[in-house]
Amino acid sequence: MTDVSFPASMEAIRRRRKDPDQSGHGGHGPNAPVPGTGHGESGPASKRIIVGYGFWIFLLSDIVMFACFFATFAVLRNATAGGPTIKDIVDIPRVEWETACLLLSSFTCGLSFAATNARNLFWTQVFLVVTGLLGLAFVLLELQEFVGLASRGIVPQRSGFLTAFFSLVGTHGLHVTVGGLWLATMLAQVQVKGFRQEIVHRLICFNLFWHALDIVWVGIFTIVYLLGSIA
Amino acid sequence: MSSEQKHPLHPGDWQDSAPGDEPEDSPGHWIGSYLIGLSLATVLTIASFWIASAHPIWGPALPVALIVLAIAQMGVHLVFFLHVTTGPDNTNNVLALAFGVLVVGLIVLGSIWIMDHLSQNLMTMDQMPPM
Numbered sequence: 001m002t003d004v005s006f007p008a009s010m011e012a013i014r015r016r017r018k019d020p021d022q023s024g025h026g027g028h029g030p031n032a033p034v035p036g037t038g039h040g041e042s043g044p045a046s047k048r049i050i051v052g053y054g055f056w057i058f059l060l061s062d063i064v065m066f067a068c069f070f071a072t073f074a075v076l077r078n079a080t081a082g083g084p085t086i087k088d089i090v091d092i093p094r095v096e097w098e099t100a101c102l103l104l105s106s107f108t109c110g111l112s113f114a115a116t117n118a119r120n121l122f123w124t125q126v127f128l129v130v131t132g133l134l135g136l137a138f139v140l141l142e143l144q145e146f147v148g149l150a151s152r153g154i155v156p157q158r159s160g161f162l163t164a165f166f167s168l169v170g171t172h173g174l175h176v177t178v179g180g181l182w183l184a185t186m187l188a189q190v191q192v193k194g195f196r197q198e199i200v201h202r203l204i205c206f207n208l209f210w211h212a213l214d215i216v217w218v219g220i221f222t223i224v225y226l227l228g229s230i231a
Numbered sequence: 232m233s234s235e236q237k238h239p240l241h242p243g244d245w246q247d248s249a250p251g252d253e254p255e256d257s258p259g260h261w262i263g264s265y266l267i268g269l270s271l272a273t274v275l276t277i278a279s280f281w282i283a284s285a286h287p288i289w290g291p292a293l294p295v296a297l298i299v300l301a302i303a304q305m306g307v308h309l310v311f312f313l314h315v316t317t318g319p320d321n322t323n324n325v326l327a328l329a330f331g332v333l334v335v336g337l338i339v340l341g342s343i344w345i346m347d348h349l350s351q352n353l354m355t356m357d358q359m360p361p362m
Contacts, residue, residue, distance in 0.1 A: 049320065056324055060331035067335040071342035092284065099276055106312055107269040114261035211312040215305050222301035226283040230293050 048201060055205040059212045062175075066216050069168040070223060079160035086161070086228035089149055095225045098141050099217065102176075105134035106214040113207045119195050124203075125187060131210065132183045135176050142173045165224065172220055175213055182206055268311025275304040 045053075077086060112127030146166070149155075156166040186199075186206055193199050279300045282288065288296060309315045315324055 053323055053327075057327055060327055063331055064334050064338065067338045071339045074339065074343050075346040092280070096280060099280075103269070103272055103276065106272075106308070107265055110265035110268070110312055111262060114258040114265065117261060118258040208313060211308060214312070215308045218301050218304050218308070222279060222297050226279055226297050227294055229283050230286070230290075230297075 047197070048204070051201045052204055052208070055208055059208055063212065063216065066168075066171070066219070069164070069171055070219060073164040073168045073224065076160040076164040081159035081161075083159040083162065084152075084154050085231070086165070086224070087231050089154055089165070090225050090228045091145060092225065092229055094141055094145055095221050098138050099221050101134045101138040101141070102214050102217050105131045105138070106211055108134065109207055109210045113203065116195065116200060116203050121190065121194070124190060128183060128187055128190070132180055132187075135180045135183070135210075139173060139176055139180065142169070142176075146170070169220060169224065172213070172216055175216070179206075179210055179213060182209070264311050264314070268307055271307045271311065272304055275300050275307065279304075 108127045109131040112124050112131060115123035115127060154162060156163045183206065186202060189199055189202065279297055282293065282296055282300070286293065309328070315321060315328060317325070
């Protein structure tokens with residue numbers, strides 16, 4: 001069995017704690033390759049490492065896509081065509097609630113992963129449900145914002161700035177929605193199939209996805225909303 | 232080894248650890264890491280919203296302060312939520328991240344730079360001769 005259920009980084013952290021100065025150089029000392037990481041002569045990386053790495057590459061490509069939307073927004077920020085400016089459409093209290101929902105959901109998602117590592121079905125499910133509900137609250141708040149803007153005639157067709165605004169924020173909202181659907185299927189899979197290896201791998205990927213969404217949101221609330229409110 | 236007492240794991244989970252290796256950190260380690268991440272992220276978020284609303288610093292420096300806080304918070308998320316570390320098994324992850332950051336930087340800064348120069352060299356509406 002080459003697959004450990006904890007990330008190999010934990011082993012690395014443990015070695016660093018035991019030997020903080022990395023004084024134990026040499027092939028068999030604390031710096032010997034960690035089994036399962038694919039380094040040194042320790043054999044191929046475990047499936048868990050490869051799955052996580054592959055999903056990490058996907059997430060980075062997703063972040064590059066968001067960077068394109070951010071760049072578009074930055075360039076078109078003042079292209080309002082006489083329509084509403086960024087300052088007119090920013091609603092800070094709503095953004096505060098959205099941020100709180102997403103940050104807390106990131107935290108509960110992590111707690112569910114800690115429960116997964118302890119192979120505790122009940123708490124894994126409980127924290128996944130809480131994560132999903134917080135994500136749902138976020139999506140509803142954002143939908144309400146978009147519907148409210150549309151009712152004031154503020155729609156993507158109005159100006160280049162609004163196109164960029166709705167694409168950037170909307171793409172993130174879409175990601176959260178899709179993540180919520182994924183979460184729902186994970187709830188069912190964990191319940192029916194238990195902590196089989198591939199299920200745990202999917203939970204790892206879901207965790208990475210959900211945390212990455214929160215990172216993108218940090219960019220959005222800063223670049224779009226907060227910088228917009230002081231424009 | 233006392234792994235069964237310390238960790239509610241399946242017995243097979245540590246079969247490949249070396250003799251004398253201590254069993255890995257308990258879920259408490261994870262929860263601790265998420266708690267640190269949550270508190271740091273909360274502090275940074277509150278700081279961002281406070282700076283944007285109360286304007287405690289010189290006006291033109293506000294955008295810089297907000298962007299610095301955002302980058303700091305992204306770092307907190309990477310370390311405490313995504314567990315990107317400097318550990319030996321994370322070399323590939325860190326390299327991929329570095330490349331991602333490079334591409335993101337090129338796209339965002341490059342677009343802003345090019346489009347800003349482009350618009351500076353274009354006539355604005357009021358400079359345009361009446362048609």
